[in-house]
Amino acid sequence: NAGVTQTPKFQVLKTGQSMTLQCAQDMNHNSMYWYRQDPGMGLRLIYYSASEGTTDKGEVPNGYNVSRLNKREFSLRLESAAPSQTSVYFCASSEAGPANYGYTFGSGTRLTVV
């Protein structure tokens, strides 16, 4: 019953470094999402993938890129990390669009950029 698995759980980066956050789901869901959660800001959508082979920008895409590698995996890349990207990152998936079934979230990645 893995659901949505995110790696790593914690990461500290120096400004300017790059990294990729990994996400995989085993529920055969079509749609996948990346959110960031900051104190006082709530959850904000970075990118989403409605189905395998498609990706689209969300509310706060600047500084990020994504890859939908296959139906199971959706990665988030920070090319040149900035302190403003310090946040908790959540990957989520849903069977279809968000209106139908809600989301299943991964356990999150706590990223600190110094």
Place this chain on the structure above:
Amino acid sequence: RKEVEQDPGPFNVPEGATVAFNCTYSNSASQSFFWYRQDCRKEPKLLMSVYSSGNEDGRFTAQLNRASQYISLLIRDSKLSDSATYLCVVIRGRGYSTLTFGKGTMLLVSP
């Protein structure tokens, strides 16, 4: 008016109490509504959908008031384990980016 608004709390209640939270939304065309629960330093988890006619799941009751544009969550007989932050979710349309999370209401249940 913000798209989705919640009282951040915290709501401090004793075990066994009944507590209710509201979540207001600004777009009258909003179509779907959910409540999520998020424990400290954990991921959000779907608690329940909110249907037009209202719905109940054990001690939890969710209601929608379209005229006044708010949804509510009622928790009866509060347990210590109900302590968490409750997030409302409002979906404006069918597009994937039309979903908005509220910032959450914190509930603290004490012995």
